[in-house]
Amino acid sequence: MLLLIACPFGETSRISLLRNVFLTAGFGMMGEIEQAFQVSKGFFSLGSSEKAKYKSGDWIKDSFHGYVPPDLEGLDTDYGQKDMKESFNLRPIIKETDSNEFPEIPDVPKMKACLIDLYQNCKILHQRILEIMAKGLKLKFPCPMLLLQPNRVLGYDFRDTMALASKCGQIGTKRNCTTLRTLYYPPLQSDDEIEDMPMRCGEHSDYGAITLLFQDTTGGLEVRSVDGRWIPVQHIPDTVLVNLGDLMQRWTSDVYRAAKHRVVFSPKTVNLSRQSIAFFGNPDDDAIIECLDGSNKYPPISALDYIIARTKKSFSIGDT
Numbered sequence: 001m002l003l004l005i006a007c008p009f010g011e012t013s014r015i016s017l018l019r020n021v022f023l024t025a026g027f028g029m030m031g032e033i034e035q036a037f038q039v040s041k042g043f044f045s046l047g048s049s050e051k052a053k054y055k056s057g058d059w060i061k062d063s064f065h066g067y068v069p070p071d072l073e074g075l076d077t078d079y080g081q082k083d084m085k086e087s088f089n090l091r092p093i094i095k096e097t098d099s100n101e102f103p104e105i106p107d108v109p110k111m112k113a114c115l116i117d118l119y120q121n122c123k124i125l126h127q128r129i130l131e132i133m134a135k136g137l138k139l140k141f142p143c144p145m146l147l148l149q150p151n152r153v154l155g156y157d158f159r160d161t162m163a164l165a166s167k168c169g170q171i172g173t174k175r176n177c178t179t180l181r182t183l184y185y186p187p188l189q190s191d192d193e194i195e196d197m198p199m200r201c202g203e204h205s206d207y208g209a210i211t212l213l214f215q216d217t218t219g220g221l222e223v224r225s226v227d228g229r230w231i232p233v234q235h236i237p238d239t240v241l242v243n244l245g246d247l248m249q250r251w252t253s254d255v256y257r258a259a260k261h262r263v264v265f266s267p268k269t270v271n272l273s274r275q276s277i278a279f280f281g282n283p284d285d286d287a288i289i290e291c292l293d294g295s296n297k298y299p300p301i302s303a304l305d306y307i308i309a310r311t312k313k314s315f316s317i318g319d320t
Contacts, residue, residue, distance in 0.1 A: 044184040122279035185274035201263035206245035208282035218274040250298040
């Protein structure tokens, strides 16, 4: 998921600019990421009954904070099988949030503060990427937030850069469902042949705008190319991987495309656990996503309605 976009730009400078943002190495968060992996590992190593104390509520009624046990989610809804993973979700974390939604975890005392800090820093990076992507689209749409200010300062056209980010301005509040997920994939407890093994995470595209992904060295992540081949995504130290979601594809009329991806076992990883952390950046709940170029290639849709529909479908597999 390195630069998983259909890049239409002919200008070398624009391609370089996008690449430098998408493949962001050494940007000051990697120490935080390592700590987040450590505290997450501590949580997932707890017993099932202990983890169940922090189980997530219903995603639609509540905030979706908390632990999601194995066998509840299946992202490949056509495949119809559950993913082999468990996760801990974090969303809205500003003052308006009820502190009970993310209680202290005595066995992992640093987990709460660590994940909250990571959420905030991912939010900053997410918005920066949106601004650069909008700049690359060469948009000329006014941003309501800036109507009373000069649009151009030192040659920088804010109408270009805010076309996407202005609809993601409520990240970190109850008015935006952006979620940080820390995920654990256990080793396979089976001697079956590789061909018969289930997916760790089924084929899917992400739902929202941008996903920031951090993974360990175990491997298994694959992305489907435009010609249908599955390509392994190698681990690159000190790097965040960026993937684009369905709403981004609709928003930009297929200029930026959502990539199908999955997580698989291999003979080398079948007895290994795997960890990843993903920041699923979404437009604000009340945002109406419509084609920025005016083409109406995709009809306007409520960001929240779309994400809820996709989420309900993936969790319904766990009920079968």
